[in-house]
Amino acid sequence: MPDTAISSERARALPDGGMGTARDFFELLKPRVMSLVIFTALVGIAVAPGGIHPVIGFTALLCIAVGAGASGALNMWYDADIDARMARTENRPIPSGRVTPGEAAGFGAILSVFSVMTMGVLVNWVAAALLAFTIFFYVAIYTMWLKRRTPQNIVIGGAAGAFPPMIGWAAVTGSVSLESAALFLIIFMWTPPHFWALALCRSGDYEKAGVPMLPVVAGEKKTRGQIMLYSLALVPVTLLPGLMGFAGALYMGATAALGLGFLWLAFGLWRTRAGAAQEKAAMRLFGYSIVYLFLIFSLLLIEKMTGLGALPASALLPAM
Structure with a gap:
């Protein structure tokens, strides 16, 4: 349009009023x-x-x-x-x-x-x-x-x-530094699977409003595939703080576990078909994604406040 x-x-569409x-x-x-x-x-x-x-x-x-x-x-x-x-x-x-x-x-x-x-x-x-x-x-x-x-x-x-x-x-x-860019990249890669999961359940609204969200333009199957691809890209990105040295073993271990949970839910959504099962899987991923991002950033904050970040990520690796 x-x-x-x-x-x-x-x-024409908006009502008069104001001074709320x-x-x-x-x-x-x-x-x-x-x-x-x-x-x-x-x-x-x-x-x-x-x-x-x-x-x-x-x-x-x-x-x-x-x-x-x-x-x-x-x-x-x-x-x-x-x-x-x-x-x-x-x-x-x-x-x-x-x-x-x-x-x-x-x-x-x-x-x-x-x-x-x-x-x-x-x-x-x-x-x-x-x-x-x-x-x-x-x-x-x-x-x-x-x-x-x-x-x-x-x-x-x-x-x-x-x-x-x-x-x-x-x-x-x-x-601005590479470390701050890593924090940026985590949220940037998290946004598409998070929002598209919700869009799968609201595609009718977006179509009615004329907004070309991915489920409306490309279909639900393509959207589920894109969610899976972005989820696969997201999880390694969340490990960047540890690999770059400003997060420690607690962050790396917990984030890896949280990432596996994210991938499991994304995979479950990818395998579904249109209908009630898809909506249920999409809302499950959407809800988890909010908790997921909150916990990832909480881990960084906890390590900073407690000094646990001083334990290097290499502590997770078995002794050679």
């Missing part, structure tokens, strides 16, 4: 997504070499959280027409009329500028530049460009959700 048609349809409650504006920030952003950014701050004053660290984390929320508000502003057509999102603040598109756009823009400028002035400008690029990437590259045009939207657009630990690392060090 051409952009002009989308724009005119958006204007504080809860409505908080909902614009996508708090569930924000919680994952905050946690992975915290891990980036914690495992980065050197140290950071607690107040500066908290400021950096707050800026990342506000920037993520700003991205969510701008995403809801632009995608309000899509949200109005999908059962999962039709009660969001804009489609329901509790907040107007203009209010959401202004709210998101103000928070974007505030988060980036505060990060630059109070933390450092490298972290601020990464935060600004992340907001731009999510809103302009993913939301406005990729989402409505290609089934690879999640693959490429997933980079936006992978930047927070890198921003946290830069807040401490003032630079």
Whole structure:
């Protein structure tokens, strides 16, 4: 559907209203997504070499959280027409009329500028530049460009959700490193199997809204195959922190075990066929994937806080 048609349809479809409650504006920030952003950014701050004053660290984390929320508000502003057509999102603040598109756009823009400028002035400008690029990437590259045009939207657009630990690392060090890139890569490779598992269960909604998600464009069988391939690529990537020397034996052993569980569920989904069995397997993988990412980053945090990371990954290997 051409952009002009989308724009005119958006204007006709959305109800009048506005000036919602504080809860409505908080909902614009996508708090569930924000919680994952905050946690992975915290891990980036914690495992980065050197140290950071607690107040500066908290400021950096707050800026990342506000920037993520700003991205969510701008995403809801632009995608309000899509949200109005999908059962999962039709009660969001804009489609329901509790907040107007203009209010959401202004709210998101103000928070974007505030988060980036505060990060630059109070933390450092490298972290601020990464935060600004992340907001731009999510809103302009993913939301406005990729989402409505290609089934690879999640693959490429997933980079936006992978930047927070890198921003946290830069807040401490003032630079970007291969170690922070490894944290980025873990989330980047995790996003397609995580999101496509959910998309298999919501393909009807996406088709109705005209969003070319992979199950809609390529079919469910191809989607299951892609989930399996990305899962096979993801598990070795999660071992990079240990191989690069900033995670220890606890991380490597537990992450390997968690990865086997991920592959088992992905394989189970790959073997299913369309119907109730596929939906059950997809939701099982989707739920596990959330716990999986949380535990991987928790292990990095636990090792850092307890000193267990000092035990090298080679301790897992049998004596020669």
